[in-house]
Amino acid sequence: MARRIGSRYTAHQILGRGSAGTVWLGEGPEGPVAIKLLREDLSSDQELVGRFVQERTALLGLEHAHVVSVRDLVVDGNDLALVMDLVRGTDLRTRLDRERRLAPEAAVAIAADVADGLAAAHAAGVVHRDVKPENVLLDMQGPLGPGGSHRALLTDFGVAKLIDTPRRTRASKIIGTPDYLAPEIVEGLPPRAAVDIYALATVLYELLAGFTPFGGGHPGAVLRRHVTETVVPLPGIPDELWQLLVQCLAKAPASRLRASELAARLRELLPLLAGMPPLDVDEPDTEPAEDTSEELSGAAPAAERTVRRRGAVPLVPGAKPSDSNRDTHTSMRVPAPDELAGGAHGTARAPRAAGAPRPGSARNRAVTRRRRLTLAAAATLVTAAAVGTWLATAEDTPPPPQDQKNSAPATP
Template sequence: METSQCSDPLVGAVLDGRYRVDTPIATGGMSTVYRGLDIRLDRPVAVKVMDPRYAGDQQFMVRFQREARAVARLKHPGLVSVYDQGLDGRHAFLVMELVEGGTLRELLEERGPMPPHAVAAVLAPVLGGLAVAHRAGLVHRDVKPENVLISDDGDVKIADFGLVRAVAEAKITSTSVMLGTAAYLSPEQVGTGDADPRSDVYAVGILAYELLTGATPFTGDNALAVAYQRMDNDVPPPSAAIAGVPCQFDDLVACATARDPDARFADAQDMAAELDDVVTELGLPAFRVPAPRNSAQHAAATVHHVRRPTRAFTRGPSSPDEVEYRRPAGLFAGIEIDELELARQRGKRVTTFWLIAILTLTGLIAAGAWTLGSNLPALGL
């Protein structure tokens, strides 16, 4: 984040006589997100302030208000709640739930690829939130790690519904601007600009690939080159990039990222059901996703002397079937060695056989893994 508190003229301002703008958290091409305070309710909030150029565009404001109202009606633990929207002078803004923690992008940068059970723990609430939106007739259009937030309590939530569509319909949008992040756009979004629930499914498939391998499947010299690669190329199986990925996840990614929308999961609910089957088939243990340590959100809290969460990364799970995610000393078949201990007994119902089954499964997956650890440096460990 480039913007500093001293140089940002909005810091300290009170929007609409109610929302105090405190510290910048993240800045993008369309907006800046701030840590703020609802003075009326004495409640910390996140305030997304759109670039001033949008405030003068009537078409954008109409769409912005409509999308904000629609998203505010959605209720699901996997969705960031929208509280309010407004216009204060040249500043169109959205007031949202403040998720104390960080983004999935920040977590990936800190820890790299995730083992399968951690990937499932991220995807399940994301798909759950998207499923609620899809049933309401809404499409996200910009699913990516930056829009997935992780709280210090392990909650995973998706944010920023409706903003891409609102900007796309604004008169100031240039035809040279490709909305949505190029790495996650579906072929139909690249080709025609159309999007439906299957477009979100495609983006979740790319997200799953990235969580498993640490990188997105397509690369290029610029955003357009990256975007257009998916028009003629299938997403390769994650197991081709990192050994040890179960074939069930290869199949999940393949179905989600099919170039033909009709060959994909119909919507997020359909993909979530398949993910549930994969988790059951592999016997993946429950997992609490950690917030990144060095997040912009934590930095913003520190600047304003807000009490930081006391939960430490090394603290034990809060219940027998939750597991903390830690950097290990090494990998085995692409799975962190310490994570092999994750299959702890779930209360009295789980027996020693469970641990044996998990270790046996991992050993089978390891058949094609690195020899004598020769590939460990490739993971950056």
């Protein structure tokens, strides 16, 4: 059912829903548009509305071939909406869900497009703050690029910034999706342009591998890995591409490339990647549920139980993956320094045997405890058997002669 958005736009059909609001297919004076209608609780926040109006100039001025432009911002009664260009296509998450991983040439071409869009935004003083596959749209009507890739456009500029008001987040909250959050955000530092580079490098890693470098498990564990662990190498890609990924996933923001530099370096690598098939790598994106009760009671082996997909996880427990316009601008407590220091140091998501528990997981601890108990019980049995054997032998052995110690011949 159609509804009016302000005086100039009509929303006809829902395209997607997210935690920040709903995206509609709409119509405006210049033709079809996409309208992101923010949640009612956000539109009733006067501080956010004021911030919304203040950001109008910056958001409307951001135009680039690889950015979904914001055409208008509407504040009308309970309606708070961004009117954006309509892209005929799908988002990168949908393609990943379908193909699992992309050929390196296509993955790098898409990342280069996004880096170009970020370069324009950063030059205008705008930080995206929530770069992820859900916020990358693929234009299916345009010409194909390297590796058969579709032109990529970055969307949702300004949404994280609009929602990230001081009153909402204070010093104890963070905003974003845990798999793509830069270490400095986890540690409570203000987001600068370098956080977008870290997130884009994480997306590129995911396009190549089929999983994010630090994802999987509880959101708190994901955040800790960003700060304490190093990335696992991807076999089968040129060293030049791997070194570029490592540099952009550096813990120190100053060590990462700028967006324009990253875009140029990625495009230089495209000829080297031509014709390469998708990587054939082990997928740590599934692991047995960490249910220790069955482990300790001797029930069915973990490998036979239901597995859980490892990938981007929601900050809200029990939340289900949403549709093509997924937004997870959800606040979460920043881990304290002692919590961060308590994580496992070293390499994240190291390769392991199929069915083996991830180091540091509850299942890993349960298996370790069970192994220790088994070894202790075995050691007790071996000791008891040894003592029994010794006693039996001692009973059957006659005592030595009383003068045995004096039986040595006397020295003349």
